[in-house]
Amino acid sequence: MFEYIGWVVLAVLTLLAVKVFKDLNSSGVTVDENIPDVLEIQDFTPKTLAKYNGTDDKRILVAVRGKVYDVSGGKKYYGPDGPYAFMAGHDASRALAKHSFGNENLTPLDEPIDTLEGLNEEEWAALNQWIEFFASKYTFCGNLVNP
Ligand code: HEM
Known part of the structure; x- marks a missing residue:
């Protein structure tokens, strides 16, 4: 009898673990244990932001319209081998x-810092969608400011 309950508990825990794993992957966010969870919210200049490119510092930050996001969870996109590596630290x-x-x-x-002068209406619309995307997917960790 007790042996049976043990198996049921094990099965439930396995299913939960699989679900958590799938949820993490479905948003494209992976957890890298080499990167400490918390980065204090701070101001970044273009130069201080630059080291967060996934190579000089394992953490990857990207700035969008003056706001800096921690995109380390999207390493497959912004990491050194990712298609959007050029954005990392920028x-x-x-x-x-x-x-x-x-x-x-x-x-x-x-x-x-780019004032984004000269963008046309379509480009602003695209940028606004990206602003929403980054704000909803990633953690805000400060503002991008001129030195
Ligand atoms: C050849 C053209 C491109 C293809 C086929 C492509 C394809 C994709 C795919 C399949 C995704 C993942 C979507 C998902 O996870 O649901 C993605 C995400 C993304 N793409 Fe592209 N893309 C292209 C060009 C670009 C360009 C030119 C940019 C920007 C300059 C860009 C920026 C992004 C960003 C920021 C993400 C979000 C990554 C994240 O989840 O953080 N893509 N793209």
Whole structure:
């Protein structure tokens, strides 16, 4: 009898573990145990943000329209081998608005933060959707400011 209950408990725990694992994966967020959970909310300049590129620092941060998000959970996208690695440690606003790959829409680190002048209506609409996307999926960890 007790042996039977033991098996039932084991089965339930296994099912729960599978569900938690699937939930984590379905949002594309993975947990990297090498990265401490908490990063104090702080201001970042383009230069202080830059090290959070998944290589110099394991944590990966991306700025969108002045707000910095911890996207470490999306390592498969922004990590060194991911398709969006170019955004890691950078202000990705203009690249996201224009849906462009590569560095041509990233502001050089020693220049002031992009004011996003010149974006057309469609690009602003795209950017606003990305702003919502990042805010809902990732943890906010500070503002991007000029030095
Ligand atoms: C060749 C064209 C592209 C294809 C086929 C593509 C495909 C995808 C796919 C399949 C996803 C995952 C969606 C999901 O998990 O539900 C994704 C996510 C994403 N894509 Fe693209 N993409 C392309 C171009 C771009 C470009 C040009 C940008 C921006 C400059 C971009 C930015 C993103 C971002 C930020 C995400 C979200 C990743 C996350 O979950 O954090 N993509 N894309």
